[in-house]
């Protein structure tokens with residue numbers, strides 16, 4: 001490592017930048033100077049308001065206390081995602097799995113071999129968090145390894161603006177210089193960032209997280225994800241029976257994602273007349289020279305897994321995992337780009353397969369279904385349609401069970417999946433299902449309602465969020 | 467909605483024909499016969515006493531334990547029946563340079579500190595001039611060096627859970643064990659040499675094989691386990707072979723057994739020599755030895771002489787010569803024939819991957835077990851996975867040859883300077899720069915394996931992970947010695963390998979071959 005101090009500037013337009021600023025300040029040792037620039041109003045805020053369980057690890061590293069997080073961010077607990085309008089019935093994708101293997105055979109295969117419905121809508125009784133979502137009950141997973149009771153995980157729906165404020169404080173505590181600028185001008189060649197008041201900063205690495213710079217190497221996905229704008233509504237201010245999962249909804253005329261917070265709810269509607277511009281695609285090379293693109297600058301994708309926060313976190317952790325000893329000519333950058341590109345393409349595949357397999361009526365969806373799938377996505381779909389098997393590719397982060405639930409939930413029924421599970425007899429299956437659903441319903445009965453749990457442990461004060 | 471995605475009776479596979487009764491053939495028969503027992507398959511295995519098997523393949527990888535477990539095979543009984551010993555890793559002697567030695571263990575080197583993998587702290591200590599021996603930070607390495615063994619602990623917080631193990635066994639006895647197991651499951655063994663193969667004129671699917679005696683065996687699926695011959699996959703279906711000799715130039719072996727002298731160690735040894743390397747695999751009743759060499763650099767006679775020079779006990783039998791080629795079948799599942807074992811590809815035996823790749827093939831084939839028409843999706847997925855498995859093992863093997871400072875023979879000079887696949891070059895460049903190891907989903911050798919070979923053969927990263935600098939310089943020696951002491955304390959308490967065998971899985975001395 002060179003003796004001179006290295007300077008990293010994070011231009012934070014969207015939440016990913018705030019996350020990066022705090023995390024880099026925490027992880028990089030003395031010898032690195034971090035400047036976190038808050039770029040005016042938080043961009044694309046609502047798109048980031050749904051977090052996967054990974055965020056708890058992130059907060060732990062940043063020494064963010066859970067109750068502080070929840071109360072400062074008006075947060076509620078999240079156990080998965082409710083998906084409506086894509087198949088014949090709404091279903092849940094959870095941070096856990098449906099059913100248990102039966103005598104070494106896969107759960108879905110065992111159902112199929114016995115002519116039973118594998119549609120996740122019919123299986124909520126066999127997935128603890130799905131049952132909790134259905135009944136609005138919540139309790140955290142058991143700490144010791146108890147089967148089922150400790151086998152699920154939770155994230156949050158939260159207010160990204162509140163989180164951004166917390167992250168700035170964390171960043172400052174870990175030694176970052178936090179400043180504000182309405183916008184910035186990035187001169188990549190010179191490694192220079194000019195603030196709106198004209199001041200210029202030199203950096204060894206510039207993290208562009210939603211700085212709205214023009215990217216010459218942008219690969220557009222608008223052909224296959226033709227949603228060019230979205231609108232945000234906040235329909236309610238006081239929420240009772242707060243949902244434990246955001247709702248993704250497809251209807252003939254619209255696609256929307258909505259979720260509850262403690263004292264408000266949010267609806268994001270993808271609609272050409274919305275006032276937030278939205279151009280899907282990704283940077284071909286996310287890290288070029290000394291500029292690394294993160295968040296919306298690196299990839300803009302339909303949030304059909306409601307995981308933009310997770311995507312940002314994975315990128316930031318990967319950056320630290322590979323942080324180059326010398327920012328000059330790093331092979332680490334090449335590796336970051338290789339892995340990140342694959343990661344983005346796998347996320348893209350997951351989103352495109354939603355569109356390809358949606359059973360939703362309407363001209364908009366007819367058009368979407370006609371899209372030409374990229375090679376890997378087509379491969380995944382054809383293997384699943386044939387065998388009910390998910391091809392495991394490198395850099396994939398989507399849980400296998402989410403893939404299963406998604407494709408089965410959209411009524412893709414594998415042609416030959418049951419062969420392996422011929423061993424499972426109807427009686428064996430029946431007794432297994434009965435035992436499991438009894439266990440789960442007893443566990444859920446014993447849990448408090450989501451509202452009560454929050455009221456008891458982590459109520460957010462109402463005033464701060466109006 | 468109705469759900470009956472079953473394969474119709476008219477399209478279900480009924481007859482599976484396995485041609486070949488080596489390790490691959492009998493592993494297939496045992497696995498298909500037990501895991502798919504409810505399908506009511508008729509399984510026939512054809513083998514020819516006149517042709518025989520290669521009869522080598524004595525060192526394994528830990529994965530084999532899961533294969534045997536899935537089949538419900540009792541470990542101690544299997545070990546006793548195959549004269550097996552435990553294997554904690556492979557010792558590589560003279561690879562990076564003459565007189566150097568390291569062990570590639572089945573286990574970890576330390577645990578991450580502040581989310582930074584442990585080896586960065588080792589690099590830091592090396593850079594600051596401390597005299598560091600990586601061996602001391604791996605429990606299986608220390609246990610191997612001291613001839614100790616016991617089963618790993620299930621308690622994940624214990625240092626005794628940081629390793630795995632495999633077996634060193636007699637492959638012929640393993641095949642015999644599996645033969646009995648398979649026959650008990652209803653597999654039919656047919657002795658005889660296949661002399662002709664019939665194909666459907668339209669689809670090219672294999673319909674039957676005919677033996678010298680005239681017996682015809684019909685089948686829906688044919689598993690080619692005929693070894694290097696590739697009787698079905700190559701001689702009948704003409705599927706090409708990707709030749710990787712330019713990267714892995716060893717193409718012959720000469721082998722011989724010897725009497726054990728001293729207690730059997732819980733590890734295999736691979737000693738680099740002037741035109742290849744020599745293995746030493748201790749079993750309960752004998753030591754397996756073999757010189758694997760490149761025929762461009764040494765003659766068969768010279769190789770045999772060199773082998774004998776380095777065998778440390780009285781010989782058992784005469785040296786045997788074998789020829790092979792490293793590479794993989796372009797698509798080892800073609801039409802209704804899947805080539806498993808040497809017929810599907812072979813990577814020279816340096817990291818004992820032969821049986822592992824057979825197991826991978828069988829597991830995937832069973833998971834994708836097709837209908838009679840062998841649809842494309844199943845076949846493509848199988849071939850995709852096998853291609854990746856071979857390729858990733860290949861890169862790992864090449865690393866052993868290219869990461870050398872040896873220039874003492876033409877063979878080593880070739881290896882040191884040979885051009886290598888881009889995929890490996892990238893992995894090495896990344897490691898040399900800052901100690902990062904390229905990760906992947908599928909593939910036998912993961913993070914700790916790459917570390918062992920890199921450090922063991924003198925590739926130490928130029929830089930450490932910057933995040934590791936959080937630990938003050940002064941705290942480093944304390945951290946390192948804490949782990950070192952924990953490991954040596956745990957190894958002290960382990961029983962001797964040979965005592966452990968005597969107590970749990972000693973072979974019946976009357977059955978010694």
Ligand SMILES: Cc1cc2nc3c(=O)[nH]c(=O)nc-3n(C[C@H](O)[C@H](O)[C@H](O)COP(=O)(O)OP(=O)(O)OC[C@H]3O[C@@H](n4cnc5c(N)ncnc54)[C@H](O)[C@@H]3O)c2cc1C
Pocket residue numbers: 485486487488489490491512513514515517518519520521522523524525526637658659660661691692693694695697718719756758788790806807808809815818819820821822824
């Ligand atoms: C030098 C060397 C060292 C090795 N060391 C290891 C090691 O340490 N660890 C490891 O895991 N692997 C090792 N291997 C690989 C291992 O030996 C093989 O993967 C394993 O033995 C499988 O062989 P096979 O069953 O495919 O073929 P073979 O053992 O060659 O069996 C072929 C079978 O096909 C039959 N057959 C052939 N033609 C006909 C015909 N026309 N009609 C009827 N039957 C026929 C034969 O009779 C025989 O039964 C090593 C290989 C070599 C060459």
